Amino acid sequence: MGQVTLDVYDLLKRGGTFLQFQINNMIQNQLNNYSLIELAKSQPKALAKKIKTVQKYTEQTATILNFPTKTDLSNATQLIIQSEEKIDNIEDQIYQMTRMLQEMKELVEKIASSDETNSEPISLILSEEIAKQEEEIASLQQGMLDVKQKMAEQKEQFYLTEASSDDPYKVN
Structure with missing residues (x-):
């Protein structure tokens, strides 16, 4: 049988591209969702906290991957x-x-x-x-x-x- 080699970087690249595509689609689908807009208007502190958490995780991931933030x-x-x-x-x-x-x-x-x-x-x-x-x-x-x-x-x-x-x- 033929040998199968895994290129981790290629796999990561493809997975990242796929994840980016899914996130972009989700954002596009939610842009006209009025209930989400109302939720954001009614809960700005909670939303700000979630955004800060995402930023923190992004910073940590960038540090691990040695990307400049x-x-x-x-x-x-x-x-x-x-x-x-x-x-x-x-x-x-x-x-x-x-x-x-x-x-x-x-x-x-x-x-x-x-x-x-x-x-x-x-x-x-x-x-x-x-x-x-x-x-x-x-x-x-x-x-x-x-x-x-x-x-x-x-x-x-x-x-x-x-x-x-x-x-x-x-x-x-």
């Missing part, structure tokens, strides 16, 4: 937004530091040009130190741009993932 997506979105805000704040601070260093450099150059006899070695040392700090700030700015670009890529990937998981009953 709406809460997971919301939390990830919040983290991305917070990270972007922090990056913007750091970028503003770097810009302010760059501006202050430029002002210091101009001040040192004024001191060097006005008092060439005594201050020259000090101004030269200060100029070199400022040049080092400017290079470090430029490196930090480049790093920030790289981080922002990676964040934008992750955000795009996240939105693509979110868009593909919008339909929780979609079977691939």
Whole structure:
């Protein structure tokens, strides 16, 4: 006799599709059921409790199957937004530091040009130190741009993932 192999995922997929079809038919049949509408109007607290229970079971099932839930997506979105805000704040601070260093450099150059006899070695040392700090700030700015670009890529990937998981009953 031939061997029969069970593909659990295929079986689960077919069962899920069949269950989805049955649920959709049941919903369609109940949409015009006035007694159900009256029941929902008269028992909103009980209906809300049942909806919460279904949501809880959905969350638990999604956790077991390792699917992202709406809460997971919301939390990830919040983290991305917070990270972007922090990056913007750091970028503003770097810009302010760059501006202050430029002002210091101009001040040192004024001191060097006005008092060439005594201050020259000090101004030269200060100029070199400022040049080092400017290079470090430029490196930090480049790093920030790289981080922002990676964040934008992750955000795009996240939105693509979110868009593909919008339909929780979609079977691939």
